Amino acid sequence: MGSRQITEKSLVMLRSLPRLSLANIRDNPGSKKNTKRGRGQHGGDKHGAGNKGSGQRQNYMRLGYETGNNPFYLRMPHEPYYKGHHHRREYPPISLLEIQKLIDTDLIDITQPIDIASIVKSGLYNFFPDKKHFGINLTDEGVDSFAAKINIEVQWASEQVIAAIEKNGGVITTAYYDPHSLFLLKNPKKFFESGQAIPRRMIPPADVIEYYTSAETRGYLADPEKISQERFRLSQKYGYELPNIENDQCYTMLCERKDPRQIFHGLEPGWVVNLKDKCILKPKDDELLQFYAS
Amino acid sequence: MNICLRNKFTRLNLVSNFHRFSTTVPEIEQNEQVLIDDTEDLLAKEEEIRKKRNTSRLAKAHYNLVNGRRPYEEPNCLAHLTVKYNRKMYGKYGVASGVNPSLCWPTKKEIEEKKEFEAVAFPYTIRQVMDATAEKRREEQLRIEQRDIEVATKVAKLEQWKKELNDKVAKKAAEVLAAKQKKERLVEEVRRHFGFTLDPKDERFKEVLAKREKEQKKLEKQARMEAKEKMMIAKLQQKSGEISEKS
Numbered sequence: 001m002g003s004r005q006i007t008e009k010s011l012v013m014l015r016s017l018p019r020l021s022l023a024n025i026r027d028n029p030g031s032k033k034n035t036k037r038g039r040g041q042h043g044g045d046k047h048g049a050g051n052k053g054s055g056q057r058q059n060y061m062r063l064g065y066e067t068g069n070n071p072f073y074l075r076m077p078h079e080p081y082y083k084g085h086h087h088r089r090e091y092p093p094i095s096l097l098e099i100q101k102l103i104d105t106d107l108i109d110i111t112q113p114i115d116i117a118s119i120v121k122s123g124l125y126n127f128f129p130d131k132k133h134f135g136i137n138l139t140d141e142g143v144d145s146f147a148a149k150i151n152i153e154v155q156w157a158s159e160q161v162i163a164a165i166e167k168n169g170g171v172i173t174t175a176y177y178d179p180h181s182l183f184l185l186k187n188p189k190k191f192f193e194s195g196q197a198i199p200r201r202m203i204p205p206a207d208v209i210e211y212y213t214s215a216e217t218r219g220y221l222a223d224p225e226k227i228s229q230e231r232f233r234l235s236q237k238y239g240y241e242l243p244n245i246e247n248d249q250c251y252t253m254l255c256e257r258k259d260p261r262q263i264f265h266g267l268e269p270g271w272v273v274n275l276k277d278k279c280i281l282k283p284k285d286d287e288l289l290q291f292y293a294s
Numbered sequence: 295m296n297i298c299l300r301n302k303f304t305r306l307n308l309v310s311n312f313h314r315f316s317t318t319v320p321e322i323e324q325n326e327q328v329l330i331d332d333t334e335d336l337l338a339k340e341e342e343i344r345k346k347r348n349t350s351r352l353a354k355a356h357y358n359l360v361n362g363r364r365p366y367e368e369p370n371c372l373a374h375l376t377v378k379y380n381r382k383m384y385g386k387y388g389v390a391s392g393v394n395p396s397l398c399w400p401t402k403k404e405i406e407e408k409k410e411f412e413a414v415a416f417p418y419t420i421r422q423v424m425d426a427t428a429e430k431r432r433e434e435q436l437r438i439e440q441r442d443i444e445v446a447t448k449v450a451k452l453e454q455w456k457k458e459l460n461d462k463v464a465k466k467a468a469e470v471l472a473a474k475q476k477k478e479r480l481v482e483e484v485r486r487h488f489g490f491t492l493d494p495k496d497e498r499f500k501e502v503l504a505k506r507e508k509e510q511k512k513l514e515k516q517a518r519m520e521a522k523e524k525m526m527i528a529k530l531q532q533k534s535g536e537i538s539e540k541s
Contacts, residue, residue: 194382
């Protein structure tokens with residue numbers, strides 16, 4: 001009897017209460033922080049700064065300072081494993097798997113030669129020439145599942161990567177771009193809107209000249225004869241049959257290469273591209289022609 | 295006059311409105327007669343209407359920007375006189391910007407400067423750099439090979455040197471052992487002389503030891519002399535033998 005009365009009574013109480021809504025709920029504890037600092041005799045006290053020392057005075061010591069101790073970061077002897085690391089060239093990587101993904105999702109057009117500009121245009125790769133990034137390092141992740149016939153130009157590639165691309169009947173070139181050219185390739189629109197003539201690409205520095213002139217790495221300055229020899233040698237090494245490019249229907253596309261002085265595919269140094277008028281202006285002055293041809 | 299003109303204007307506006315919506319080219323021959331009368335006035339009127347229609351309250355430059363025109367027709371500050379700005383205007387707004395596109399290329403002086411910079415920044419041609427690096431690599435290879443040869447010759451001699459060293463050490467040890475045994479023998483002899491064990495620090499012991507040592511030395515000297523004499527005699531005999539053989 002008693003319990004029934006209690007139930008009814010509580011139900012009545014519950015019915016008389018207002019509905020639960022945003023208007024009558026309390027904030028979570030600790031969710032509101034007073035932005036004002038207390039004043040007065042005991043209003044603020046230490047204002048959360050603690051008692052005594054540099055904490056209270058809020059004159060924090062510099063990072064790593066240990067109040068007179070020999071600091072930790074100076075306690076070890078000098079170990080120069082990474083000496084000069086901030087001066088070295090970097091090649092931010094992109095893997096074959098990612099390239100395959102870009103091709104499968106139609107972010108890269110493989111009927112045209114692929115270079116760093118087209119990879120950046122896909123939106124899934126970025127690099128920063130001002131941070132000593134010198135272009136793409138094509139890595140061998142997904143080397144077994146790669147199955148596209150492409151004419152690609154990267155800045156660094158390993159032997160396996162070269163083999164994987166050539167096995168599928170493609171062509172790879174490693175090419176050097178100076179930082180200025182890389183800025184142009186990263187954002188061509190910005191450059192064209194600045195209304196300047198396309199400059200020439202500069203020659204690689206001495207420490208990578210070997211890489212970009214050797215046929216094993218498919219350097220852009222290597223002898224084409226030697227490259228074809230190396231293509232054959234690599235196919236022998238990895239045990240695949242080298243597809244014959246000469247009989248391919250996209251032979252002309254696969255044979256397209258940039259000039260060592262050229263930055264954009266199809267655009268020569270010295271030309272001015274106007275996007276508004278959709279026109280290309282070519283210089284006719286002999287001195288200009290000579291300068292841009294050198 | 296104004297009133298009657300206005301009337302004509304309204305008509306014109308109406309016609310132009312029709313023009314906007316019609317798909318065929320309207321015949322405006324009749325109107326041309328009217329337009330010839332006072333074109334300037336008409337244009338001014340049109341301009342005024344256009345101005346009134348522009349309720350954006352944007353600054354002129356911003357209004358231009360929004361409508362895809364270059365912001366300033368006249369140079370407004372020093373920066374607007376620079377080549378860079380004018381190139382930019384051409385790049386962005388094309389021929390409509392009114393900039394001579396010949397500005398886009400460097401001048402003769404700039405070309406000279408660029409050439410000078412490149413002569414300093416890239417003093418060597420690709421072929422020269424290639425040759426220099428090849429030379430460097432060859433030298434490095436040569437250095438490594440020479441070092442390899444050096445190490446190989448030394449390794450070949452290693453066994454011999456090890457043997458020599460071991461022999462030297464063994465010889466030294468043997469000498470030390472012999473000296474020690476000799477000394478022990480002497481001490482034993484002295485003990486035998488006294489007939490009992492005596493402290494080696496004792497005066498008497500030392501005396502006898504010195505004596506014994508002296509005797510030993512004498513004996514050794516004698517032995518040496520005898521051996522020398524023997525050698526001499528042998529030599530003489532040999533010589534005499536040789537002489538007799540010759541004669």
